[in-house]
Amino acid sequence: MLELQKVPFHVAFLDAQQVDGYAAHLARLEPAARVLRFHGQPPHRLTDDFIAAHASDALGGGAVVAGYYDGLVLRGVGEMRIHAGDPATADVALSVEREWRGRKIGEELMGALILEARYLGIRRIVVACLRDNLVMQRLVTRFAGDLRRHNGTVLGIIERHRDLVRAA
Numbered sequence: 001m002l003e004l005q006k007v008p009f010h011v012a013f014l015d016a017q018q019v020d021g022y023a024a025h026l027a028r029l030e031p032a033a034r035v036l037r038f039h040g041q042p043p044h045r046l047t048d049d050f051i052a053a054h055a056s057d058a059l060g061g062g063a064v065v066a067g068y069y070d071g072l073v074l075r076g077v078g079e080m081r082i083h084a085g086d087p088a089t090a091d092v093a094l095s096v097e098r099e100w101r102g103r104k105i106g107e108e109l110m111g112a113l114i115l116e117a118r119y120l121g122i123r124r125i126v127v128a129c130l131r132d133n134l135v136m137q138r139l140v141t142r143f144a145g146d147l148r149r150h151n152g153t154v155l156g157i158i159e160r161h162r163d164l165v166r167a168a
């Protein structure tokens, strides 16, 4: 009799049970990646305590969080935070561990969050990253088409009417 194989890689939405796993994933990011992930925060603030508090807040209701699992270990995360004063707008930030980058995991997480946003009635997703973060900009243009530059930040805006329409 054939035995069904367990799928080793999968994307799933996280709940409050996964706070430690999310914090452990963020803590495995190398320092430069932490700075890119939490751009706007001074590097000295990006301690393990900060990361643990961030994961706890996100999974305590602060965000919608999609995770990429390799086996049982979280190796990539997409976090979507709905704006407090505007429930039709949300910010998204991604993180993928170094050894797992370049395999379209970030793209897959972004796609999962865009679908979830559609379900939640979110019409506008904003992805902000540092001007030097060319990898993230490349990824976002696959969904957002064009990017807006403002001082040291680059914004990708994914509008509802054009979500899931990829740039050629």
Ligand SMILES: CC(C)(COP(=O)(O)OP(=O)(O)OC[C@H]1O[C@@H](n2cnc3c(N)ncnc32)[C@H](O)[C@@H]1OP(=O)(O)O)[C@@H](O)C(=O)NCCC(=O)NCCS
Binding pocket: 033, 034, 036, 037, 038, 092, 093, 094, 095, 096, 097, 100, 101, 102, 103, 104, 105, 106, 107, 108, 127, 128, 129, 133, 134, 135, 136, 138, 139, 142
């Ligand atoms: C940004 C990040 C999430 C991307 O994750 P990923 O799984 O590697 O992304 P993907 O594989 O889906 O796509 C990366 C894209 O960048 C391209 N890329 C890879 N290395 C690159 C480089 N050095 N310069 C420019 N583009 C590059 C890839 O070719 C791909 O583009 P393509 O789809 O047109 O081929 C990951 O690099 C990361 O975690 N970085 C540190 C944290 C961070 O910057 N977070 C973003 C804050 S919002």
